[in-house]
Amino acid sequence: MHRFRLIFYILVIAGVFSCGEGEIVKIPILDFFKTPDRTFFRISPDGKYISYLKPYKSKQNLFIQSLVDGKGFMATNFSDNPVTDYLWTYNNQIVFSQDIVSSDSLKIFALDVNTLKTHSILAEHNVKYRILTNNKLQPDILTISLNKRDEGIFDVYHLSISTGEIKPYIINPGDVIEWHADMYGKIRLAKASDGVNATILFRENENAAFKPVIVNNFKDAVKPIA
Structure with missing residues (x-):
């Protein structure tokens, strides 16, 4: 048993030294920015x-x-x-x-x-735009945001893929910087900012008003992911 252990340790040590004798391959720094x-x-x-x-x-x-x-x-x-x-x-x-x-x-x-x-x-x-999502129940309708009305403010629209018709959905009150749509194309989550503090807003349904759920400042950050 001791003999097998000795052979094992010798092989491990030999392997370590053999690795050290090989040429070190340098990765070109440009590969990290390709x-x-x-x-x-x-x-x-x-x-x-x-x-x-x-x-x-x-x-x-x-x-x-x-x-x-x-x-x-x-x-x-x-x-x-x-x-x-x-x-x-x-x-x-x-x-x-x-x-x-x-x-x-x-x-x-x-x-x-x-x-x-x-x-x-x-x-x-x-204009600048963001494709927010498509409607799982009505795949022909896209929910998008555009700064069409004001270059610094993104409003939300519904866009028909088949006809190209675009209809206003939510008019930005002026402080919302992110809109988040659910799988049915409905906006129930948003992020507002006053330049210092950021507030996550939520509403139960399209008829309800947005209410703040989280307020944070420059010391920390909260980002909705789903």
């Missing part, structure tokens, strides 16, 4: 596809891969403006957006995954 080849992964509602953004001609484009047979394909081929955000709305439909920096505008499109045909849903100039 843009990932694939980003922003999403799964289709039926779980049959996985999608992601990948550069094509130096611009981020949308790629889709089947989880059934492993085959993948490029869904968009933009070489002028990158795809910046997207989400699945149906099993065969993706909504994606582009920020047109040169003209300070945005475009939102719907993509048919089967035909790879796209149609424009929304085009706005001199």
Whole structure:
């Protein structure tokens, strides 16, 4: 028994010294700052596809891969403006957006995954936007926020994917800096700020008023995640 222990310790020590004799591989510092080849992964509602953004001609484009047979394909081929955000709305439909920096505008499109045909849903100039969520019961309706009324304030809108019709949903009182939608596209959580303190607001339903639940200052931070 002691003999086996001795052999074991000798092998361990030999292994340690042999590792030390090898050349130390230095990782180039630029490797830590490289843009990932694939980003922003999403799964289709039926779980049959996985999608992601990948550069094509130096611009981020949308790629889709089947989880059934492993085959993948490029869904968009933009070489002028990158795809910046997207989400699945149906099993065969993706909504994606582009920020047109040169003209300070945005475009939102719907993509048919089967035909790879796209149609424009929304085009706005001199605005910024955030796609908050789509409605699980009404996948044709997107909940988005736009600073259309005031460049420093984001109001919430409902956007129809099929018609492009946009309707005001919530007018920002002026201090809300974040809106959080539930899976049905309803805003029940928000974050307001007076420049010093941040307040998390909650309401039970769309007919109720927002009420503060947490107040914090610069010493700590609270961020809703779901």
